[in-house]
Amino acid sequence: MATSYDDKTALVLSKDAEARGDYPPSYENTSQAFDHNLDDQTIRQHFIRKVFVILCTQLLFTLGVVCACTYSWDMKVFVQSNPALYYVSFAVFFVCLIALACCRNVQRKYPWNLLCLALLTVCLSYMVGMIASFHDTASVVIALGTTVAVCLGIILFSLQTRLDLTYCYSFLLVFSIVVLMFGFFCIFFYSQVLQVVYGCLGALLFCLFLAVDIQLVLGKNQLSLSPEEYIFAALVLYLDIVSIFTFVLMLVGNCRN
Incomplete structure (x- = not known):
């Protein structure tokens, strides 16, 4: 009985000492917490x-299509003489965009997410190549050159800034509506000056979107993307840059005319 009492007393004293901080925390719990934090960083970096x-x-493929439509005379004549392919590409692009943006089953299910993204990239590259051919x-x-310089500057800014730009989505939504309405206005009242202003507003809008989306991918702020949404993240950044x-x-083009 004395031995049992001494064991119980020692156990109670050891628990009290650990609660007061006289003993270091359990090695097993510390190891598990460290492994959990390490896994979070590793997953985010991956x-x-x-x-x-x-x-x-995606960008290298689009660059190849744009260069082919710009430097190859045969390719330039082909895309300009077949406008129906542009509208078909736009329809396929729109369907793939809706599927990847709105359908979680398609967005996160391999290999359908990669197939939709590849098809979207091909269609958008053809449309951009056709625009460049004119x-x-x-x-x-x-x-x-300007796009590369601007995008690199935005990426570097998003990497080092302490500002949380992810809260700007409400402002960007309002700005998007303004740019969209201004674009419709330019259709009915065509002017070279209006086209230049529209180009500046559109470029500024998507530069802001790129800065915010970079921070969403990095996950250093309160709002971030899930590691399972890597296809959606690549899609958003690709659309911003294009x-x-x-x-x-x-x-x-309007300034040089």
Whole structure:
């Protein structure tokens, strides 16, 4: 009985001492907490790496199509003489965009998410290539260089800034509606000055979108994307960069005319 009492007393004293901080915490609990934090960082880094690999693949393919439509005379004649392919590409692009943006089963289910993203990339690359074919080579090169410089600057800014830009989505939504309405206005009242202003507003809008979406991918702020949404993250960044190029090309083309 004395031995049992001594064991119970020692157990109670050890628990009281650990609660007061006289003893270090359990090694097992510390190891589990450390492994959990390490897994979170590793998963986020793997997610970022996967997103940018997919994004670079998309951009390289689009760049190849734009260069082919700009430098190849046969390709330029083909895309300009077949406008029906542009509308077909737009329809397929729109369907794939809705599927990836609104349908979680398609967005997160392999390999359908990659197939939809690949088809969307092909269609959008053809549309951008056709738009580039109506501009001279110098305008396309200037627009490409400007887009690369602007996007690199925005990425570096988003990486080092302490500002949480993810709260700007409500402002960007209002700004998007303004740019959309201004675009409809430019259709009915065509003017070169209005086209230049529209190009500037559109490029500014998607530059802001790119800065916010970069922070969503990095996950350093309160709002972030889930690691399972790497296809959606690559899609959003790809659309931002391609839209910046399109508006800059519009701006450069109108300024050079």
